Amino acid sequence: MDITLIVVLVIALALFFDFTNGFHDTANAMATPIATGAMKPKVAVTVAALLNLVGAFLSTEVAQTISGGIIKEGDDGVLITPELIFAGLIGAIVWNMFTWLLGLPSSSSHALFGGLIGAALVGFGTGAIDFAVLTSKVILPALLAPLTAGLIAYLATKIAYAVTRRYDGKPDGRDGFRYAQIFSSSLVALAHGTNDAQKTMGVITLTLVAAGTQPAGSDVQWWVIVTCAIAIALGTYMGGWRIIKTLGTGLTEVKPAQGFAAETATAATILASSHVGFALSTTQVASGSVIGSGLGRRGSTVRWGTAGRIGVGWLLTLPAAAAVGAVAAFVALLGPIGIIIDTVVGVAVILGIFLRSRRNEISHHNVVSEVADSGLAVQISTNPEPKKKVKP
Template identity: 80%
Template sequence: MDITLIIVLVIALALFFDFTNGFHDTANAMATPIATGALKPKVAVGLAAILNLIGAFLSTEVAKTISGGIIREGDDGVLITPELIFAGLIGAIVWNMLTWLLGLPSSSSHALFGGLIGAALVGFGTGAIDLGVLLSKVILPALLAPLTAALIAYIATKLAYGVTRRYDNKPDGRSGFRYGQIFSSSLVALAHGTNDAQKTMGVITLALISVNLQSPSDGVQFWVVVVCALAIALGTYVGGWRIIKTLGTGLTDVKPAQGFAAETSTAATILASSHLGFALSTTQVASGSVIGSGLGRRGSSVRWKTAGRIAIGWLLTLPAAGVVGALAALVAHLGTWGIIVDAVVGIGTILFIFLWSRRDKIGHHNVVSDVAASGEAVVIAAEPEAEPKKVAK
């Protein structure tokens, strides 16, 4: 297949993945402010889209990890081809759409890594993967970042409730935190743009490097930053409504003070990771924060069965997407016809999932945000209600 054509296909598919990332993950940034009533759903989605667009321009460290870190360079260049990148993206998108339909805990980021790694292994073997970078920049952050965010959120929630203890018997005594949530949730959306949009930038840059259209030492080109920022912002605004509708029904029992603590810890963890080039899952970080903030509220406990289901779903995402990416790579090895078959099967699967999703009513059975599900993993005792005022006779 002509190199120009395959590069165009890879870029188009990468931008579509970026779009799916927007409607699959970014709405999670607004989970708690919607649950507490700090922001209306329509306003929250629009704000998240704008801030994701801005955040994508703030850093490129994560993009460098993907374009010049995970996949090794050989004597003839980087050990991956545009055909394999195309196959890896097919694996990531198919898994992303499937878990979105079924409401399974998943990470768009790990789906992307799994798809690319599975395809690279088929094409060049284990030597194509830099295990050191994979461990330090992807796997360890995936394990440590949610725990770090949970700890920060736990401490922040304890502090918030401790400082405002005099309002314990007033139902709306901590309502002022709702205004703080507008800032904190906006910060999460901004942080999401600095991390997740960069992953698509890294994939497109990797494709350009693989055919010598740019040097590995060059940074991410400005036009790549622009199109990736626009794609994730559009996905957030257009597709986020499916998850936002579920979140708006109150799946998470989140109070304003708790939500503010969760969002602040999420944003701090993601921004620090983006600066260090860690390609983590923002969904996992946000979920860890929600669980940590839930435990920070007095009288709470963990539903370990629910928490375990979420964790297993996360652990399965990278290898499962890797298997799909590897299968797509085996087909891509057939040449032009293999690429065509991959494209037809991939597009057909996506259309089928989309059309099937429109048949069912949105609810717990077919779509559950990971952040919302993480809220269900914490059992929180009812807070004391204010005593009724005595009416003078």
């Protein structure tokens, strides 16, 4: 297949992945302020879309991790081809859409990494993967970031409730936190743009390097930054409001003080990680924050069954997307006919999933909201009024 055509196909597919990332993940940033009535759905998503757009321009460290870190370079250049990147993206998008349909907890970021790794392994073997970079920049942050964000949210919630000195179920004077959530959730949307949009920038840059049109180790080109920023912002605006409107009550058990603490912890963790080039899952960090803030409330316990289901979903995403990417890579290596088969099958699966989702009423069961699900992992006990003793 002509090198120019395959590069164009990969760029188009990468931007579509960026678009799906917008409505798949970013809506969670605005779920809590909508649930508490601080913002209306369409206003919230518009703000999120604009901040995603701005955030995408703030850094390129994560993009460089993907374009020049995880996949090694050989004597003839980077150890992956545009055809294999195309297959990896097919794997990421198919798994993303599949988990979106089933409402399974997943990470768009790890789906992307899994798809690329699976395709690279098929094409060049284990020598194509820099496991040191994969461990330090992806796997360890995936394990530590949710725990860190959860701890920060736990402490912040404790402080918030200690300062107000009131308890749940009473007029607590914490309405100010509801409006503070406008700031904190906006910060999460900004942070999402700094981390997730860069992953697509890294994939496109990696494609240009693999095709020989850009030298390895060079900076992300300006047009790549602009197009990726616009794609994720459009995805947030066009798909996110629909998800947010449905999920606005998914976090109603989260009090405004908790929401503010969780969102602030999420944004701080993601922004710090973007600065050093850690490619995080926004969903995992936000989920860790929600659980941490829930535990910071008086009288809370963990529903370990729900927490375990969320954890299993996280663990499955990278290897499952890698498996789909590997299958697509085997087909892609057949040549132009393989690319055509991958394209036709991929489009058919995506359209099939979308049409299948339209058959059922939209709810939290068939519209992804891992952050909303994470709120269910914490149970807040209520203390019933003590029974009056009856005198004999």
